[in-house]
Amino acid sequence: MLRLAALLIALAFAQTAAAQDFPALFRVVNVSAGDVLNIRAEPNARAAIVGRFERTQVGIEVVGLSEDRRWGLVRIDEGIGWTSMRYLQAERSDSWRDGQQTLTCLGTEPFWTFRFFLPNNRAEYVAPDTSFEVRTDAPHLPGTQFPPTLTLPFQGAREGFAVIRNGVCSDGMSDRLYGLEGQIYWRGQAQGLSGCCMLGH
Missing domain, CATH: 2.30.30.40 (SH3 Domains)
Incomplete structure (x- = not known):
C-alpha cells in the first residue's frame, strides 16, 4: 500500500x-x-x-x-x-473529452459497470441484480476545460447523467490505477455511484 x-x-x-x-x-x-x-x-x-x-x-x-x-x-x-x-x-489524435471514444466506468460495493459506446448514443449498465440499456446525448456532450470533464446525460430504462473527469482513481480492490473518475447520478434518487473509468472495453 x-x-x-x-x-x-x-x-x-x-x-x-x-x-x-x-x-x-x-x-x-x-x-x-x-x-x-x-x-x-x-x-x-x-x-x-x-x-x-x-x-x-x-x-x-x-x-x-x-x-x-x-x-x-x-x-x-x-x-x-x-x-x-x-x-x-x-493510436488517436482526439481526447477522451471529445465524446468520440468508448468509455467504461466501474465500481465496487455493489459491483457495477457502465459502458458508454461513444460516439454512438447507446450505453449499458450492468450490476449483479440488474442490467439495462439507455440512450445518451452523444455526440453532443457538455464538458469543461479546466478541470477537464465530460458529462453524459442518459434516458430510457433509467434517467440521469454521468460525470467523468480527469483524476487518479483506485478501485479500492487492487493496486490498479485509472486516469479517470466517474460519478453516476440517477434522476429521483439521492444516492449515486462513484467509481473509476477507462477507455474502450
Missing part, C-alpha cells in the same frame, strides 16, 4: 503538466522482431521487470506520465507498471 500511495502522489504531480492529454490509447512501435517491450516496477531502465507487451500490442491505455515524460504508467493484471514512451505511439 505504501508503494501505491507513492505512485498516486507521483502520478498526480505528473498529470498536472498535461492533465487533458491522458489517459490515452497507444500501440507498440519500433520493437525488433522476436523482442518485447518491458514493463517495469519504476520509471527507469534498471527497475525490475513486472510484465511485457508484445511488439504488435495495441490498445494500451497510458494513465499518465512520469515527471520527465519519458515513461508511461500502464495497468497490468491486478497492478501497474511503467513502460518507455519511446516505444509507444498514440
Whole structure:
C-alpha cells in the first residue's frame, strides 16, 4: 500500500503538466522482431521487470506520465507498471473529452459497470441484480476545460447523467490505477455511484 500511495502522489504531480492529454490509447512501435517491450516496477531502465507487451500490442491505455515524460504508467493484471514512451505511439489524435471514444466506468460495493459506446448514443449498465440499456446525448456532450470533464446525460430504462473527469482513481480492490473518475447520478434518487473509468472495453 505504501508503494501505491507513492505512485498516486507521483502520478498526480505528473498529470498536472498535461492533465487533458491522458489517459490515452497507444500501440507498440519500433520493437525488433522476436523482442518485447518491458514493463517495469519504476520509471527507469534498471527497475525490475513486472510484465511485457508484445511488439504488435495495441490498445494500451497510458494513465499518465512520469515527471520527465519519458515513461508511461500502464495497468497490468491486478497492478501497474511503467513502460518507455519511446516505444509507444498514440493510436488517436482526439481526447477522451471529445465524446468520440468508448468509455467504461466501474465500481465496487455493489459491483457495477457502465459502458458508454461513444460516439454512438447507446450505453449499458450492468450490476449483479440488474442490467439495462439507455440512450445518451452523444455526440453532443457538455464538458469543461479546466478541470477537464465530460458529462453524459442518459434516458430510457433509467434517467440521469454521468460525470467523468480527469483524476487518479483506485478501485479500492487492487493496486490498479485509472486516469479517470466517474460519478453516476440517477434522476429521483439521492444516492449515486462513484467509481473509476477507462477507455474502450
